Amino acid sequence: MxxxxxxxxxxxxxxxxxxxxxxxxxxxxxxxxxxxxxxxxxxxxxxxxxxxxxxxxxxxxxxxxxxxxxxxxxxxxxxxxxxxxxxxxxxxxxxxxxxxxxxxxxxxxxxxxxxxxxxxxxxxxxxxxxxxxxxxxxxxxxxxxxxxxxxxxxxxxxxxxxxxxxxxxxxxxxxTEAAAGRRVWVRDLDDGMAELAAILPAPLAYAIKERLTAHAREIVAAARGARAGAGAASDAGTEADASARPETGAAAAAPDAADADPLATDRRTTDQVRADVLADLLLTGHATAPVSAGSIPATAAITAHVQITIPAATLTGESTEPAELAGYGPIDPTTARHLAATAPVWERLFTSPTTGAVLQVDTYRPSAQMRRLLDARDEHCRFPGCRRPARQCDGDHTIDAARGGPTRVTNLANLCPGRHHPVKHGTAWSVVQRPDGILEWTSPTGRIYVDIPRRVLEFMALAAAAEPPPF
Known part of the structure; x- marks a missing residue:
């Protein structure tokens, strides 16, 4: 041993x-x-x-x-x-x-x-x-x-x-064999609770979670806005009543609990709202709770957003190379082609044949092309170990714009706003951007951590696999 x-x-x-x-x-x-x-x-x-x-x-x-x-x-x-x-x-x-x-x-x-x-x-x-x-x-x-x-x-x-x-x-x-095992089951928990679980094709599972999250964010944001509005109205009412009836102003300003806006009194967390929306959607077909109805108009459909990368030859049926669901991994070509056929817009992704790095993204719909390229290249926050999706991140200038850093893809990277963007600017961590979007982070103790874009790293790994194993 x-x-x-x-x-x-x-x-x-x-x-x-x-x-x-x-x-x-x-x-x-x-x-x-x-x-x-x-x-x-x-x-x-x-x-x-x-x-x-x-x-x-x-x-x-x-x-x-x-x-x-x-x-x-x-x-x-x-x-x-x-x-x-x-x-x-x-x-x-x-x-x-x-x-x-x-x-x-x-x-x-x-x-x-x-x-x-x-x-x-x-x-x-x-x-x-x-x-x-x-x-x-x-x-x-x-x-x-x-x-x-x-x-x-x-x-x-x-x-x-x-x-x-x-x-x-x-x-x-x-x-095909794995999809035959799709199922839904319930496991009993303590205190009157139970766990609902399902095995589904990955694109469906991720789309379901994304849609629930979108609903939850709308509801939580609406509740936060309603609480702020109710607080301002209460303050204004208190001042008016106090000037008119000094002796009973405070009591007169207290709102009747029965008339309270359900949005303003909603204190659920995002996880709780997501679970409640799941139950509403499955049991009624739409989010029925008052706070849900009050924050999302009936005509404002919320749809899921998933990112799927499909090789061109797979898209045309000339290849069986797997497509990829961002954040999960490989999905079968048939599912990928079906999803592509129903997508309202396609984005073309060009990668380097020698390094695998993302070089360019274009689309038929005008938008911020640089932002799209960064999201496709990075996929997530580029601080070592972080997996927050790129669409929820800030486009950070590697060399600060205030210090003359250009607004170019070679000087931009996604960093999550609540954690690692502040770490870069507010601590002794520093970063240098190398070719192909590779970031070299230097810690306060002088250690260097290299963060390689996912596609470049995968290309390196496949290149290593093409060589004979060292045994």
Missing amino acids: NSSPAAGSIATGSIATASHGAVISGVEHTRQAIAALQAEELQWFARAEALAAEETARIPSNEGREREMPRRGIAAELAAVLRRSDRGMQERMRDAAVLVDGFPETLGALEAGGIDVAHVRVIQDAGARITDPDARARFEQAALVVAERETPGRAKPIILMLAQRLDPVPLEERH
Whole structure:
């Protein structure tokens, strides 16, 4: 078995007096040590699975229950040691064996601290469907290019797309089989609640959530406006009544609860409104609550906004290369062509044949072309690890406009307004934009973090996969 590194270069006693830079280094070293130990633990679980298989092979009986006993026995003891479920331990043993045998480079990257277990799960889940050994090895090589540069959340849709591109089994065939399993179910919860869940084709699921979110934002904004208006009217009424009847002005100004505007008294969160709108739409066909009706006119339909990228050859039916749903990953060509046929407007996306970078976006409808190009290139906030959609972000000048920075795509990037845009301007973080939209962020301690646009990173990963695996 592999030995584990020391848990960092900072002695435990000195943590309380560590400097800013030492804190960052200490966390980094500790996380690397944890990753190495997790890789070692996975190898122990895989060995437990191998021992169970060896013991099972020595049982002469064909009785299924008897042949399950070696695995159950080992899993039960591991579960007792770790205070976990023995059924769950059997699953961990099987998953670890698949990882050790089928994804050795991923295990090595975990052991070296280049990725963590969340990356491992993303790679293993996406690659499990690839049964061809050579295709799986190419996928693993490409996936690690992404995982070593991105958070698990950002990496997942890219790695899913890589799996689709490198799997020799056509996506159309796999999607047809998966779509047959679509269903809706309810799970009981405590305190009179229940959980409603559904398995649907990804474009439908994302469109449903987007539409619910659009409704919720309209309702929350209308409620906020109504509260502000009610507050102003109350203040004006109080002043008028006080001058006319000083002795009863305060009491006269209090509104009758029965006459209160339901919008002004709505205090629900966006999540609560989204859940209520879901129930309204499914049970009545439209949002029926007073606050919903009061904020959204009956004729103002709210539709979902989803971004789907379709290769030109797929759009014409000349190719079966998968399309991509932004924020999710690959979707089958038939669904993509159907959605394209119903879209009111198309945008054409041109990418570099040598780097995969987004070069230009055009459309038949006049609009802010630069904004569209940035949204297509970035897809989300460009601070390392952030996934807030580009359409909800600010177009930030990498070199501040006040300091002479030009308003060009090569000097613009999407940053989320509430968090990372202020971080860039209000802290010691700094950023430089390189060719192809690559951002180099420098932290207050001088560390450099490179944020690569999704399509450039995917192109790099596929290029790595085209090379023979290093084994």
